[in-house]
Amino acid sequence: MFGLKEYRVAQSLDQADQLLHEHKNNVILGGLLWMRMGRKNYHTGIDLSQLGLDRILETEEAIEIGCMTRLRQIETSGILDACFGRVLADAVSHIVGVQFRNAATMGGSVFSRFSFSDVVTALLALETHVHLYRGGILPLETFLESSPQRDILVKLSLKKKAWKTSYQSHRMTATDFPVLAAAISCCEDRWRISLGARPSRAKLATKAAALLPKKPDAAQIAAACDQVVEEMSFGGNQRGTREYREILAKVLVKRGVEAVCR
């Protein structure tokens, strides 16, 4: 279990930022589910739970998800369902169990840049921007490629568009980490194909997506699946070999594109 010398409930984002930079060993607290797996001793833990950042809000152009929003809220949100279909709900539904998802936060899930992340894989398919207190607003792709900085992830914003979406993953058991995850979306004739747990961090297969017309036939889908394996790197770990993931990638992308076309 990790240790904290002090615990502070931030009264404003300004104060949270100030506390974070007061000591190099101060830390922002999310749902603590990942942190409690470690044994690190921190100086001050900064709790953001009183800042109203646990909400999903709809604006004219975007859906905003506060960093303290729990995965279970993502799973059950009518707003997200109406705008993006089941992609986000399906992405989180395999993560451990309902009690766990009632505590794990979107801030902790995205800021950690986990390579196995279902959450990040799904968000990448939806033109997501990350709002950092110091670092400003970045496309999720840029945030994932940047090196970790001490900052606060305040919220995420997802462009409201006429997305059709699908989430696919393969796991050895229902609630294990994914062996491979894929999120597919299409708006008008523009596709996005996101692959995560390769086992490296989620990434977009842009060339494969560009091969797909609005209503692809079987040959066009097969060509896009081949291109996914061509343009992306896959690796091996205890859950599967590189070769196995390459086969899975074609299967999951085909299923995802077909589901979107239905």
Ligand SMILES: Cc1cc2nc3c(=O)[nH]c(=O)nc-3n(C[C@H](O)[C@H](O)[C@H](O)COP(=O)(O)OP(=O)(O)OC[C@H]3O[C@@H](n4cnc5c(N)ncnc54)[C@H](O)[C@@H]3O)c2cc1C
């Ligand atoms: C056993 C287990 C199984 C899991 N399985 C899966 C899975 O299958 N798929 C999947 O996608 N995920 C999985 N996860 C990850 C999980 O969904 C969460 O992403 C993870 O627990 C982090 O969320 P948290 O709220 O608990 O963050 P915490 O543990 O509280 O924090 C994690 C890190 O993020 C930082 N942080 C938290 N919030 C912020 C913020 N707003 N700004 C800046 N930094 C912040 C913390 O300082 C810390 O460094 C699993 C986790 C565990 C422990």
